[in-house]
Amino acid sequence: MSSPTNMTCPNVTFQNPEQAVFIGVYSVVFIFGLTLNLTALVVFFRNSKSRSHIIVYMIHLAFADILLVCTLPVRIYFHSRLGDPHPIICEISGLIMLSNMYSSIFLLTCISFDRCIAVCFPLSSRVREGRKKAWCVCLGIWILTIATSLPIYIKKKQANMNKSNTENFICFGGFPFYATETAPLVSTLIIGFGIPLIVMILSSWGLIRAISKSTAVQTSDLVDSAKIKRMIITNLAIFLFCFLPYHIMLLILSYKPSCSVLTAYRYSLMVACLNAMLDPVAYYFTTETFRREMEFEAVCKIRQMNSHSSDGNNRSRAPLTT
Template sequence: MLNSTCCTCPHLERKNVVFVTVYSVVFIFGLTLNVTALVIFFRNSKSQSHTTTYMVHLAFADVLLVCMLPVRIYFHMESGDLPQKLCDFTGLIMLSNMYGSILLLTCISFDRCIAVCFPLSSRVREGRKKAWCMCLGIWILTIGTSLPIYFKKEQNNSTTEQTNVTCFGNFPSYATQTAALISTLIIGFGIPLTVMIISSWGLVRAISKSTAVQTSDLVDSGKIKRMIITNLAIFLFCFLPYHVMLVLLYAYKTTQTRCSLLTPYQYSLMVACLNAMLDPLAYYFTTETFQRKKMGVETTTVRKIWQTNSHSSDGNNRSRAPLTM
């Protein structure tokens, strides 16, 4: 287990300025965009799709995450000491909602994929109606795994010298334990990443082979593919560095190396928080919920094209996929 001895990081003033600036931007824009998304979703609650259910929970998770950032901003401004209990609580809330966001993003990607690739399957339609069950399971999983970590940290802090406790300046000792790291890499990142890659590939393949897309001048298939690829790229950009740093912290045991890796680890966590600000831009505003008023005619026309192609086929051609998700 990594100890909690603190390191004196070089270029502390510059590091603090960067953290304060980035966290402030994420807090302001992340809170504004996600609250706006929630308002729009609830106003259009009668016309919500199954994918929108995941997006509502994703927006709520992102709101909870960004609401924890003011504590980090205060810490990096060196405005004074903070209670370690407050630091531990806000840190675990942020991490639990980060993994909640990862799992919800995975569900969104998978839901879109099966909706497009298997539009005529009754089993798929019935399965998609269970979106609220998946969201409930994700909340139970993330909260259930966070609470034991919090109480264990409380016990460790009560038996550790207070000079070794510096709020967010400690090493992620629990996250770099073997069992916790393996479960995090597999369940929290590896499986979601695999599902997102397969789902993105399935979506791109379905759109490329869709007769409705290829024969319609109303739909820009290239734009849709770029949106899918951009979503996957944002996912990798935000979450891959953080998990790579966890592996490096686990692999290198010497105190000097740990000290040199602490600053990159903190930067990787900062980058992961950017996802709360990018989610609304990458997902919400590319869905039918946000485009209905300005693209109502286009959406209706595309749906008719799809229905015409579907009824004219033998019912087994799954490549003619609808564009509304």
């Protein structure tokens, strides 16, 4: 196994074909990601009167994605080889990217979980009260991601100050030393990705199971259960497509540091950035679909309760059983 401290990869990312790929993808993500997320924020704030708890998560998700895409011009400039950005600009933009990438992961997890409990337990007062704490959860996510990202910046600053010269500094071409250390790596793979992935999978399974067992949905022509299931699976697939390769390559890079693996790691980071462009599209349509579906379920539930109360039966049957 080669040592990362002694590993040098000349021209590993500076070949013309690779330059074009990075520049093209980052440019597309920046333009569409910024436009779509700003549009989403405008829509959310214009409909503030009807804002639901899940919209709170989506507003914060849009902010996180906007902050992420705003770091991409620095990477586009770097790969264009027009000049090397200042080391501080490189470090801060890298810090913002990673911090908001994990903010997006946690917020996407919260959105999935919130939908699951809202559909599976539509009449639970405890669930309703818990969902009202959405803004507290978002605040906790921002504090967590910022607090865990700052050590990366501090570590890099200390490393640069200890170097006798900084002539070999490469903005985004260096080895991610801190991220591949044992403690940060384990916490990243478990807390930053593993637990959110498990929650996403269980929430998706719970939603599909609840919809499949809902008599109101299955017997109604107003709600397309197959479409809802496809959207749930699509959202989970986007999550896996964007974030799974990055964390796999991070793990491989920590155990087998090489120039080829380092290049694959950079490509996986580029793929992870695609999420900022895909989020507003995927979650806008699913939010609209779930809103209509839950409104329909609420009407059916009220009718069922009125019917039972008129017959003297106080039993309550939820339309979505778990």
